[in-house]
Amino acid sequence: MKAIPTQARAKQKRAALIAAASECFVSYGYHNTTAKTVASKAGVATGTFYQYFENKEDMLRVIAKQRMEELYQQVPSATEFLELSSNVEKATVKPGATERIFHQVLELIYAFHEQAPELHQILEQRKELDPELAEILGQGEKMLYDRVLMFVNRFNIENADAVAFNLFAMAEGLVHRQVFSRPMQSKALTLQLGAAMLASYFDNL
Amino acid sequence: MKAIPTQARAKQKRAALIAAASECFVSYGYHNTTAKTVASKAGVATGTFYQYFENKEDMLRVIAKQRMEELYQQVPSATEFLELSSNVEKATVKPGATERIFHQVLELIYAFHEQAPELHQILEQRKELDPELAEILGQGEKMLYDRVLMFVNRFNIENADAVAFNLFAMAEGLVHRQVFSRPMQSKALTLQLGAAMLASYFDNL
Incomplete structure (x- = not known):
């Protein structure tokens, strides 16, 4: 796991990605969820996903x-x-x-x-x-x-x-x-x- | 589900396929098991699998x-x-x-x-x-x-x-x-x- 960011804005982005991932896993299933779908749901670029999470x-x-x-x-x-x-x-x-x-x-x-x-x-x-x-x-x-x-x-x-x-x-x-x-x-x-x-x-x- | 055969030999084949499928599911997982692997484990042709089971x-x-x-x-x-x-x-x-x-x-x-x-x-x-x-x-x-x-x-x-x-x-x-x-x-x-x-x-x- 990557370190949890300390800056407020980064923390917020990470939290938004986590919330989006939970929603995606529940709505589309684990296998149909990708970093891209999660990022898109959170309203950030796919690269941002990888800033905070390995995969x-x-x-x-x-x-x-x-x-x-x-x-x-x-x-x-x-x-x-x-x-x-x-x-x-x-x-x-x-x-x-x-x-x-x-x-x-x-x-x-x-x-x-x-x-x-x-x-x-x-x-x-x-x-x-x-x-x-x-x-x-x-x-x-x-x-x-x-x-x-x-x-x-x-x-x-x-x-x-x-x-x-x-x-x-x-x-x-x-x-x-x-x-x-x-x-x-x-x-x-x-x-x-x-x-x-x-x-x-x-x-x- | 297909009907269970009444002939002794057919019954035996069906039972062998069921036993082989249980083994395959356990050994290789559900996704990696195919009609072909099951038939092969049971020592019958793949077509035989489809005689007894839909899929x-x-x-x-x-x-x-x-x-x-x-x-x-x-x-x-x-x-x-x-x-x-x-x-x-x-x-x-x-x-x-x-x-x-x-x-x-x-x-x-x-x-x-x-x-x-x-x-x-x-x-x-x-x-x-x-x-x-x-x-x-x-x-x-x-x-x-x-x-x-x-x-x-x-x-x-x-x-x-x-x-x-x-x-x-x-x-x-x-x-x-x-x-x-x-x-x-x-x-x-x-x-x-x-x-x-x-x-x-x-x-x-």
């Missing part, structure tokens, strides 16, 4: 990195989650607190995917072919997984890491199916019941 | 259909699942029964994916581009979902369909992550804890 692969990696950072920024906004994740005793957990936390986190993951479902599918597909992209997405997931582990750890259970892995995978499965497959019921019901189903295990530890 | 797309649909049927055949082998899914009263459920059922079903879904993970990923990717393939996979999922709903229905709860949807999605998420992303722990531990986590909600209804 199309690099562009997708930059987008992936940015999205992962955005997601991570949002996670702490679930304040109850953080509060509970600190080293308080399990006995102090209020009834329904775990379910509320899970609901918040599911809402967050849902919103993240819903924002650009097609882009998510492109990232999923491309990561099979681009180890560097897989690495970026893997790092983003690792950050989120560590947060989940932090939560699970406070229950002082055996195999906390495996429980965290499962919790992560189940939440992902739930959101993916609700966003990507024409779901059979409302988002609200899926997330509400999903939170209750996931919380049950922790409430009965 | 490459058709071949993948046939494979998808076959795999979905195989999976469905396996589901009833979880006998306790079927036993419990009949109209017995909730009160008669033995302790740990739900967890054991979920464990069996997770093992089954795991084995199904593990058998040919690359093929699964090709199917996932191609279904975005081929509505007919998406329809076949959707029908297969619907059969499985109906089985899950049958199980959930016996708990006489509100929103049984949404609970079944969530259960399905969470089990899928769990298995997908264990099979497709380099997992951090053993299959055994993931499935065992996964069954316990999923069963908790039902055991506490």
Whole structure:
């Protein structure tokens, strides 16, 4: 990846190219998008694209990195989650607190995917072919997984890491199916019941 | 799709072509596989391929259909699942029964994916581009979902369909992550804890 420019005007151009690329990937698909189409959409010359990005692969990696950072920024906004994740005793957990936390986190993951479902599918597909992209997405997931582990750890259970892995995978499965497959019921019901189903295990530890 | 031949020799040729196609898709990827490479792998002339299949797309649909049927055949082998899914009263459920059922079903879904993970990923990717393939996979999922709903229905709860949807999605998420992303722990531990986590909600209804 090329360095991020520091000048305001250059920063703006780079941001416009990133936005244009996201739109092109979603509208025309990854394969039909070229540096030229992206530059044209951003209203700059094709050469400008190459000032800021190595190529199309690099562009997708930059987008992936940015999205992962955005997601991570949002996670702490679930304040109850953080509060509970600190080293308080399990006995102090209020009834329904775990379910509320899970609901918040599911809402967050849902919103993240819903924002650009097609882009998510492109990232999923491309990561099979681009180890560097897989690495970026893997790092983003690792950050989120560590947060989940932090939560699970406070229950002082055996195999906390495996429980965290499962919790992560189940939440992902739930959101993916609700966003990507024409779901059979409302988002609200899926997330509400999903939170209750996931919380049950922790409430009965 | 072309009709399945009835003559033994023709059936055998068709089966050999299907097996060869699965191998080619996995080894060379979908795009690099042609009717010619498949026919050559199966040891028949390219023209023979077209006797049994319309084209490459058709071949993948046939494979998808076959795999979905195989999976469905396996589901009833979880006998306790079927036993419990009949109209017995909730009160008669033995302790740990739900967890054991979920464990069996997770093992089954795991084995199904593990058998040919690359093929699964090709199917996932191609279904975005081929509505007919998406329809076949959707029908297969619907059969499985109906089985899950049958199980959930016996708990006489509100929103049984949404609970079944969530259960399905969470089990899928769990298995997908264990099979497709380099997992951090053993299959055994993931499935065992996964069954316990999923069963908790039902055991506490």
